[in-house]
Amino acid sequence: MALLELNNVTKHFEVRQGVLQKLQRQPVSLIKAVQSVNLTLGENEVLGIAGESGCGKSTTCLMIAGMLQPSAGEIHFSGKRVDQLLASEQAWYRRQVQMIFQDPYESLNPRFRVLETVAEGPRALKLWPEKEILERSVDMLSSVGLPPAKYAERYPHELSGGERQRVGIASALVMEPRMVVADEPLSMLDVSIRAGILDLLKDLASKRHFSCVYVSHDLSILGHIADRLMIMYLGQAVEMGPTWEVIRNPQHPYTRALINAVPVPDPRVIRPVPTIRGEVSRPINPPPGCRFSPRCPHATTVCQQAFLQLQPDENKPHQTACVRLEELSQTNQLAEASP
Numbered sequence: 001m002a003l004l005e006l007n008n009v010t011k012h013f014e015v016r017q018g019v020l021q022k023l024q025r026q027p028v029s030l031i032k033a034v035q036s037v038n039l040t041l042g043e044n045e046v047l048g049i050a051g052e053s054g055c056g057k058s059t060t061c062l063m064i065a066g067m068l069q070p071s072a073g074e075i076h077f078s079g080k081r082v083d084q085l086l087a088s089e090q091a092w093y094r095r096q097v098q099m100i101f102q103d104p105y106e107s108l109n110p111r112f113r114v115l116e117t118v119a120e121g122p123r124a125l126k127l128w129p130e131k132e133i134l135e136r137s138v139d140m141l142s143s144v145g146l147p148p149a150k151y152a153e154r155y156p157h158e159l160s161g162g163e164r165q166r167v168g169i170a171s172a173l174v175m176e177p178r179m180v181v182a183d184e185p186l187s188m189l190d191v192s193i194r195a196g197i198l199d200l201l202k203d204l205a206s207k208r209h210f211s212c213v214y215v216s217h218d219l220s221i222l223g224h225i226a227d228r229l230m231i232m233y234l235g236q237a238v239e240m241g242p243t244w245e246v247i248r249n250p251q252h253p254y255t256r257a258l259i260n261a262v263p264v265p266d267p268r269v270i271r272p273v274p275t276i277r278g279e280v281s282r283p284i285n286p287p288p289g290c291r292f293s294p295r296c297p298h299a300t301t302v303c304q305q306a307f308l309q310l311q312p313d314e315n316k317p318h319q320t321a322c323v324r325l326e327e328l329s330q331t332n333q334l335a336e337a338s339p
Contacts, residue, residue, distance in 0.1 A: 308321035
């Protein structure tokens with residue numbers, strides 16, 4: 001049984017209407033942030049989620065973490081449905097699933113010292129006696145590379161960006177969670193210190209044996225840390241599979257364009273310009289079919305009507321939500337074989 005399961009999870013937000021719109025009884029518009037997403041996450045597995053801004057990555061993470069309720073669908077964790085947990089089970093879930101936020105400064109209480117911040121979670125849930133909480137918090141600071149003698153009494157404004165993110169990681173992992181949701185934890189950090197934080201996360205994941213949902217714009221980061229990769233566009237999961245297979249053999253037109261847009265650090269390499277037309281689609285009342293169809297150079301009338309959902313299947317780990325997949329694959333094979 002998978003540790004985490006999302007079954008047709010959907011999240012819609014109503015657009016607030018003005019007075020004139022209400023008087024005219026205009027229909028309510030919906031921001032369809034996430035639409036019919038299915039995924040599974042196993043024990044000690046890292047699932048990467050990639051896509052451009054506004055594709056629904058963070059909304060998916062917030063629903064997994066229990067901070068947003070889905071409009072439709074079910075989220076199961078360790079066999080229990082998350083949105084139907086009893087009040088007595090909420091504390092259990094908060095300990096089992098922890099989140100590392102994008103902005104390390106905004107996620108830390110400016111009035112708390114570092115040691116108080118790390119110890120706050122276990123204290124709130126009353127996990128251990130006070131003496132044990134302090135001992136575990138001190139050990140956790142050492143594990144993330146922050147010597148307690150130097151950092152325990154500091155405030156967040158006295159730390160660098162990388163140090164603040166390490167505090168955020170320590171606050172999440174001191175709870176001994178079974179799953180961590182990392183929402184772009186490196187995007188606010190300088191490039192020079194990203195590698196150190198990424199290596200720290202990989203090392204802690206292997207030592208503490210937790211699963212992870214890792215969100216990032218950077219495919220190179222996901223290629224380094226994720227076991228499987230899910231590509232999203234405008235709330236739709238368009239491709240999913242083993243990370244390097246998706247990166248080396250992208251099948252959906254959007255995934256291909258996304259990978260072709262990544263610069264290569266070699267001036268001798270000339271890459272084709274991604275063949276995407278139009279502008280970024282709006283999430284308000286998107287088209288009923290494939291979300292990428294208005295910008296896809298291969299789209300037909302069928303694409304504008306058919307919405308495909310990816311369904312986890314052990315016998316078919318690499319899946320693509322494209323109705324013209326076989327036809328386009330044959331066309332690409334012929335093009336590669338021609339002299």
